[in-house]
Amino acid sequence: MSDTKKTLFLLDAYALIFRAYYAFIRAPRINSKGLNTSAAYGFVNTLLDIINNQKPSHLAVVIDFAGPTFRNEMYAEYKANREATPEDIKKAVPYIRQILEALNIPLLEVSGFEADDVIGTLAKMATGKGYETYMVTPDKDFAQLVSEDVKMYKPKSRGNEVEILGPEEVRAKYQVPEPINVIDVLALWGDTADNILGCPGIGEKRSKDIIQKYGTIDQVYEHIEEFSGKQKENLLNYREQVELARKLVTIETAVPLEVSIEDFARQEANLEKLRSILDELEFRSMWERISGDGQAKRPQPAQGSLFGDAEGPAAESQDLPQETLHTIDEVKHDYYLVDNDMAVDSLAVELSMQASFCFDTETTGLDVRDSELVGIAFSWKAHEAYYMPLSADKDKAVERLAKLKSIFEDAQILKIGQNLKFDALMLRQYGTQLQGPFFDTMVAHHLVQPGLRHNMDYLSEVYLKYRPVSIEALIGAKGKKQGSMRDVPLEKVKEYAGEDADITFQLKAHLEKELKSEKLTSFFTEVEMPLLEVLIEVESTGVRIDVEELKRSGQSLEKRLEKLEAEIIEMAGKTFNVNSPRQVGEILFDELKIDAKAGKTKSGQYTTNEETLQKLKDKHPIVPRILEQRGLKKLLSTYVDALPKLVDKNTSRLHTSYNQAQVVTGRLSSSNPNLQNIPIRDDEGKEIRKAFTSTDAQHVFLSADYSQVELRLMAHLSEDEDMVLPSTGEKISIPPRLPRFLK
Amino acid sequence: MRRKAKTANFGIIYGISAFGLSERLNIPRSESKAIIDGYFDNFAGVKRYMDECIRLAREEGSVQTLFGRKRYLPDINSRNAVVRGMAERNAINAPIQGTAADIIKKAMVDIQRQLKQGGFQTQMILQVHDELNFDVPKEELPAVKKLVKEAMESACQLKVPLVVDMGEGRNWLEAH
Structure with missing residues (x-):
C-alpha cells in the first residue's frame, strides 16, 4: 500500500463459486461431516490469494440476486436452459457469507440485477476517482467494461496463471476496435450458457471476423448487402433475435446503488469469528495461511502476515488465538514412564481394575513378522498415559510382558486401540x-x-481439535533413511507413545457416540469387532503355499509366454520388443494398420492400454494375443515371482493381510498379496490356486462360496416377483427370461 | 452367450447404460438397448427398486445396507452428468455390495464361534470375494461342512434363499 493509487477489487461471487465447485468435481473436498466444501474452499482460496498478493486497498464481493432480473422481463427464456444449482453449492453460500462477514468484506446483492450489472456500475463509479479497478471473474461478458482504469482479472485455474485483461488484451482477443464492441461480438455469437441465441450459423470465429470488419451490429445491417447466401438470409431473418441478444449481453452500468466506493476500504478481520467458521469447514491449512500460524515451520514469506498492516498496530492480533489445533506443548498431560519391575507390577494392578483401557504398541517397523516391540503405552483416563519400554532382548521383553499377559487375555476387559x-x-x-x-x-x-x-x-484433528506429534518428527521422513523407534531417546518415545494411547482413548468416546447416532452400535459390537478377532486368527494362521508347485507353474507360464511372444512376432512380420507399448503401438497401427483412428498419448505414442485393445480384439488375431501376453506377464511378476518372498520360510505359510477399513462398500480387502486379483476362470489363475494347499495329507482344503449372492440380494431388495421364485429352495441363477433377448 | 447374459444381468442391476453394455459386450448400441429394455419389461420390480435407490440417495445424500451401513453419495445431485451417473450407479450398487459384505462378515464370526465351541481343529484360512476357505482335518470334514454351510446360509434371512456351494480337495484349485 505504498502506492498512492488506490486499487479496487470487485468479485463476481457465483462465477467464482461455480468455477471452484467444478474444479474439484473429480475429487471433491468432503469434510468429516460429509459436507462438500469444494465451492467454499475454492472461492475463499481465490479471495485470499487476491488479498495476499494484490493487497487491494478496497474490496467488495457481488452476488447475483436470487430471482428474476430485468433481463427476464425482456426475455422470459433468459437462462431458462440452466439446470438447478447443485445442492452442494447452495449449502456453500451461507458459509461464504459468514466468511465474508468475518473478514469484514462487504457483500452486495441488488434485487432485479445480476452481479455483472452491479459490478459494472461500481466500476463506472470508481472511474476517474483515482482507482485502479479489477473485476474478478472468468465470465467473458465483462470484457465489454474494460478501460484504462478498469481491468478484468481472471483468477488462477488449473494450469493457468492469473490473466489480466486491459484494453489492449481485449482488442486482441476479440478482434474489436474497442472493448465496448465485445457486446456486438456476443450479440451475433450468442451465449448458450445463458440461453441467448444470437444469429444462427455464426459462432465465435465468424462473429469476431464480422465485427472486426464492421465494428458494430448497426454497421453490419448498414452494409447488409455486402453479405451473401445463407449468412445474409440468417442475419436478416434473425435480426430481432440479434437485437435482443445485444440488449441481453449489455451490462447495465447505472444500477441505483446507495453505496460509495470508499465504503469498500479494507478493514480488520474478526479472526475469532473466522476461525470458528473455518474450523467447522475443516479448512485447517487455510486458517494457518490467514493467521500466519505455522510459519515457523515454513520459510517466512516475503510479504508478512496477511492481515498484519506494516504501519498499523500489530499488538491486537497477538491477543487473538494463534492456533486452531491444540498440541502436546500446550495441553496439560501426565505421561509416566513405567520402566522397572515395581512400576510394571503396579501398572498391572491398575489395569486389572479397569473395565476398559486403551493401548498402543511401538515397534521397529510395520511388518509384523519382521518387527520388534519397542514398548507399549496405556491410557484409561484423558490426558494421562503410561509407557512401558521393552528390551531389544526378546527374552527379557517376553518376561516383562508376562506380567501383563493375564490382563491382555482377560475377556472381561474391553481393549481400545487404533488398528x-x-x-x-x-x-x-x-x-x-x-x-x-x-x-x-x-x-x-x-x-x-x-x-x-x-x-x-x-x-484427532477432526474430533479432538488436536494435532498429535508426528512420527516423522521422531524418526524422520519415510524412506530408506528413516530411523528406528528403538533409537529415539526414551523421554521422547514416552511422550509420543503416551499421546497416541491418550488420544485413541479420547477418540473412543466420540466414535461411540457417532455409532450410536447412526444406529450402528450393535453391528459394530456384534459383527465388526468379533470379526476383528477372527481376522487376527486367520491372518496369524496363514495358508500353506507349495512353493515348489508355484515354481513349476512359473516355468509352464514362462513357456506359454515364450510361445505367445513368438506368435505375436510372426504375426507382426518383424521382430520387435513385445514389452514396449511404444513398439506395440507402431506394429498395430503403422504396420498392420488395424485402426486408422488410433489415439495417441500426450507424449505422442499410440495408446495401447487394455481398454483400447479390448475394443480392437476382433480386428486382428494379434490383439488378443498381446492382451494375453500382458496378463501372463503381470501374473508372473505379482504372484509367481513375488508370492514366494511373502511366504514364511519356517512354516511355508503365507500370512495375507486383511483390511477391514479400506473399501467404501464395507467389503474386506487383502494385501500382500491381494487375493482379489487372482484371475478366477483363466487357466493362469488356476495355476496360482494350485499352489494354495491344505496343511498336509491329513487335512482337506474346503471352499464354501455364496452362489449368486448379488442377484439374490437384488431379488430380495427389489421384491421383483419374477426374481423372487416360490421359496422351494429353487436356485435363481440367471433370471430365466433374460436369454431370450440375446441373439 | 452365457457370458453375455451374465454381463448384461450384472451390468443392468448396477445401472449400466446402453452405451456401457455395448462397449462391454462388443455389440451394437441398438442391441444393448433392446437387452436393457427387455430386461426391465420383465423385471419391473428391479427397475422400480433402482429408481427408488436413486431417489432416496438424492433425498438423504446416502444409501444403506440391510444392516444399516451407510454409503455417502455427495455427487448424486451434481450437475455434471458423468459424475452424477457414477453416484447413481453407486446408489444401486452400494446396498448390494455392502449387504453381501455384511453377510459374509457375520458368517465368519458365527463360524469361528461355532468351531471354537465345538472344539474343532479346523481353521479358517482365506476370505476372498464371497468365498471362505478352511483347512480341515480329514476326520472333521463331514461335521465342518455341515456347520459352515448352515452358518453361511443362515447368516441373513432373505426373501430368497442364500445358497452356498462347497468344494474340497488338496488345494484351492480342486476345492474351488
Whole structure:
C-alpha cells in the first residue's frame, strides 16, 4: 500500500463459486461431516490469494440476486436452459457469507440485477476517482467494461496463471476496435450458457471476423448487402433475435446503488469469528495461511502476515488465538514412564481394575513378522498415559510382558486401540494372545464415515481439535533413511507413545457416540469387532503355499509366454520388443494398420492400454494375443515371482493381510498379496490356486462360496416377483427370461 | 452367450447404460438397448427398486445396507452428468455390495464361534470375494461342512434363499 493509487477489487461471487465447485468435481473436498466444501474452499482460496498478493486497498464481493432480473422481463427464456444449482453449492453460500462477514468484506446483492450489472456500475463509479479497478471473474461478458482504469482479472485455474485483461488484451482477443464492441461480438455469437441465441450459423470465429470488419451490429445491417447466401438470409431473418441478444449481453452500468466506493476500504478481520467458521469447514491449512500460524515451520514469506498492516498496530492480533489445533506443548498431560519391575507390577494392578483401557504398541517397523516391540503405552483416563519400554532382548521383553499377559487375555476387559489387529499380531510374536472384546477406533470410523480417511492423526484433528506429534518428527521422513523407534531417546518415545494411547482413548468416546447416532452400535459390537478377532486368527494362521508347485507353474507360464511372444512376432512380420507399448503401438497401427483412428498419448505414442485393445480384439488375431501376453506377464511378476518372498520360510505359510477399513462398500480387502486379483476362470489363475494347499495329507482344503449372492440380494431388495421364485429352495441363477433377448 | 447374459444381468442391476453394455459386450448400441429394455419389461420390480435407490440417495445424500451401513453419495445431485451417473450407479450398487459384505462378515464370526465351541481343529484360512476357505482335518470334514454351510446360509434371512456351494480337495484349485 505504498502506492498512492488506490486499487479496487470487485468479485463476481457465483462465477467464482461455480468455477471452484467444478474444479474439484473429480475429487471433491468432503469434510468429516460429509459436507462438500469444494465451492467454499475454492472461492475463499481465490479471495485470499487476491488479498495476499494484490493487497487491494478496497474490496467488495457481488452476488447475483436470487430471482428474476430485468433481463427476464425482456426475455422470459433468459437462462431458462440452466439446470438447478447443485445442492452442494447452495449449502456453500451461507458459509461464504459468514466468511465474508468475518473478514469484514462487504457483500452486495441488488434485487432485479445480476452481479455483472452491479459490478459494472461500481466500476463506472470508481472511474476517474483515482482507482485502479479489477473485476474478478472468468465470465467473458465483462470484457465489454474494460478501460484504462478498469481491468478484468481472471483468477488462477488449473494450469493457468492469473490473466489480466486491459484494453489492449481485449482488442486482441476479440478482434474489436474497442472493448465496448465485445457486446456486438456476443450479440451475433450468442451465449448458450445463458440461453441467448444470437444469429444462427455464426459462432465465435465468424462473429469476431464480422465485427472486426464492421465494428458494430448497426454497421453490419448498414452494409447488409455486402453479405451473401445463407449468412445474409440468417442475419436478416434473425435480426430481432440479434437485437435482443445485444440488449441481453449489455451490462447495465447505472444500477441505483446507495453505496460509495470508499465504503469498500479494507478493514480488520474478526479472526475469532473466522476461525470458528473455518474450523467447522475443516479448512485447517487455510486458517494457518490467514493467521500466519505455522510459519515457523515454513520459510517466512516475503510479504508478512496477511492481515498484519506494516504501519498499523500489530499488538491486537497477538491477543487473538494463534492456533486452531491444540498440541502436546500446550495441553496439560501426565505421561509416566513405567520402566522397572515395581512400576510394571503396579501398572498391572491398575489395569486389572479397569473395565476398559486403551493401548498402543511401538515397534521397529510395520511388518509384523519382521518387527520388534519397542514398548507399549496405556491410557484409561484423558490426558494421562503410561509407557512401558521393552528390551531389544526378546527374552527379557517376553518376561516383562508376562506380567501383563493375564490382563491382555482377560475377556472381561474391553481393549481400545487404533488398528488393534496390528497390536494383537505383534503381541502374538511375544507369546501373548490378545483377547476381545475390542473397540477399534479405525474400524469404528470406517463404519460411520466409510469415504474418509481413518488414520489417528486425522481423527484427532477432526474430533479432538488436536494435532498429535508426528512420527516423522521422531524418526524422520519415510524412506530408506528413516530411523528406528528403538533409537529415539526414551523421554521422547514416552511422550509420543503416551499421546497416541491418550488420544485413541479420547477418540473412543466420540466414535461411540457417532455409532450410536447412526444406529450402528450393535453391528459394530456384534459383527465388526468379533470379526476383528477372527481376522487376527486367520491372518496369524496363514495358508500353506507349495512353493515348489508355484515354481513349476512359473516355468509352464514362462513357456506359454515364450510361445505367445513368438506368435505375436510372426504375426507382426518383424521382430520387435513385445514389452514396449511404444513398439506395440507402431506394429498395430503403422504396420498392420488395424485402426486408422488410433489415439495417441500426450507424449505422442499410440495408446495401447487394455481398454483400447479390448475394443480392437476382433480386428486382428494379434490383439488378443498381446492382451494375453500382458496378463501372463503381470501374473508372473505379482504372484509367481513375488508370492514366494511373502511366504514364511519356517512354516511355508503365507500370512495375507486383511483390511477391514479400506473399501467404501464395507467389503474386506487383502494385501500382500491381494487375493482379489487372482484371475478366477483363466487357466493362469488356476495355476496360482494350485499352489494354495491344505496343511498336509491329513487335512482337506474346503471352499464354501455364496452362489449368486448379488442377484439374490437384488431379488430380495427389489421384491421383483419374477426374481423372487416360490421359496422351494429353487436356485435363481440367471433370471430365466433374460436369454431370450440375446441373439 | 452365457457370458453375455451374465454381463448384461450384472451390468443392468448396477445401472449400466446402453452405451456401457455395448462397449462391454462388443455389440451394437441398438442391441444393448433392446437387452436393457427387455430386461426391465420383465423385471419391473428391479427397475422400480433402482429408481427408488436413486431417489432416496438424492433425498438423504446416502444409501444403506440391510444392516444399516451407510454409503455417502455427495455427487448424486451434481450437475455434471458423468459424475452424477457414477453416484447413481453407486446408489444401486452400494446396498448390494455392502449387504453381501455384511453377510459374509457375520458368517465368519458365527463360524469361528461355532468351531471354537465345538472344539474343532479346523481353521479358517482365506476370505476372498464371497468365498471362505478352511483347512480341515480329514476326520472333521463331514461335521465342518455341515456347520459352515448352515452358518453361511443362515447368516441373513432373505426373501430368497442364500445358497452356498462347497468344494474340497488338496488345494484351492480342486476345492474351488
